[in-house]
Amino acid sequence: MKKLIIAIVAFTLPSLAIAAGGNVHLDKADIDLTNKASLQNGAKMYVNYCLGCHSMKFMSYARMAKDLQLPEELVMENLMFTGNKIGDYMTVAMPSVDSAEWFGTTPPDLTVVARSRGTDWLYTYLRNFYIDESRPFGMNNLLFPSVSMPHVLWQLEGLKKPVYKTEKGEDGKDHQIFKGYEYISEGSMTPAKYDKAVRDLVNFLEYAGEPAKLIRYDLGIKVILFLVIFLVVAYRLKKEYWKDIH
Numbered sequence: 001m002k003k004l005i006i007a008i009v010a011f012t013l014p015s016l017a018i019a020a021g022g023n024v025h026l027d028k029a030d031i032d033l034t035n036k037a038s039l040q041n042g043a044k045m046y047v048n049y050c051l052g053c054h055s056m057k058f059m060s061y062a063r064m065a066k067d068l069q070l071p072e073e074l075v076m077e078n079l080m081f082t083g084n085k086i087g088d089y090m091t092v093a094m095p096s097v098d099s100a101e102w103f104g105t106t107p108p109d110l111t112v113v114a115r116s117r118g119t120d121w122l123y124t125y126l127r128n129f130y131i132d133e134s135r136p137f138g139m140n141n142l143l144f145p146s147v148s149m150p151h152v153l154w155q156l157e158g159l160k161k162p163v164y165k166t167e168k169g170e171d172g173k174d175h176q177i178f179k180g181y182e183y184i185s186e187g188s189m190t191p192a193k194y195d196k197a198v199r200d201l202v203n204f205l206e207y208a209g210e211p212a213k214l215i216r217y218d219l220g221i222k223v224i225l226f227l228v229i230f231l232v233v234a235y236r237l238k239k240e241y242w243k244d245i246h
């Protein structure tokens with residue numbers, strides 16, 4: 001039985017691996033892929049605040065409309081740039097040569113960013129832009145130091161400054177420890193509302209990274225359940241076969 005337990009643990013452990021992001025604590029995104037209203041709001045946020053720079057070139061407007069149960073007319077009227085067709089992929093109008101010149105780097109396509117970075121990383125990233133006069137856009141990011149992306153949601157969140165405290169480390173030297181933020185100006189949203197808006201946006205990014213996830217999850221659980229039951233049966237059978245031989 002011990003071997004069986006070890007086999008099950010070894011089998012499931014890799015899926016628990018967590019993508020670390022430096023030494024900054026990652027906040028839990030707590031997204032819910034079954035929440036359609038959240039996904040719809042996330043899509044709206046993405047189109048309004050992100051698509052100007054970041055393409056989502058493996059996602060088409062039509063697929064998004066269907067999966068998120070948004071009427072196609074609504075998507076065409078509110079969520080698409082003029083000139084685009086409903087079957088088009090979500091590309092950006094800005095040539096990458098220009099953006100490389102403006103930002104020093106081309107904003108990456110975000111179709112699968114939730115898979116490469118993880119949802120907690122994204123949720124933390126979008127909530128940790130702070131004022132830093134030394135940067136070209138006057139902003140920096142706690143999770144992504146010297147980031148070349150401006151804080152595009154600042155009107156919603158407001159602007160904040162980090163507060164540091166000096167503490168003696170184990171090496172006897174003074175260290176600057178990040179303690180939190182102090183708001184310099186208020187945004188149009190309260191901090192709780194902003195967190196929710198970012199959660200919706202991250203929820204949408206998670207969906208975009210793998211639209212078939214819901215179905216896959218459902219199937220995956222059934223497959224693992226089957227394997228576990230089968231393992232028990234196989235183990236019992238093996239014991240039965242070998243019991244007179246030892």
Ligand code: HEC
Pocket residue numbers: 045046049050051052053054103105106107108110113116117122125126146147148149150152153201
């Ligand atoms: C004005 C252009 C612009 C807009 C608008 C913009 N970004 Fe960015 N973004 C960038 C640039 C440039 C980078 C590359 C940063 C770097 O490498 O330093 C970036 C990087 C990122 C990254 C990190 C990607 C990675 O894995 O390295 C994420 C995530 C991201 N943006 C999300 C968003 C989201 C979500 C929005 C909408 C709320 C958004 N961005 C709006 C320009 C933009």
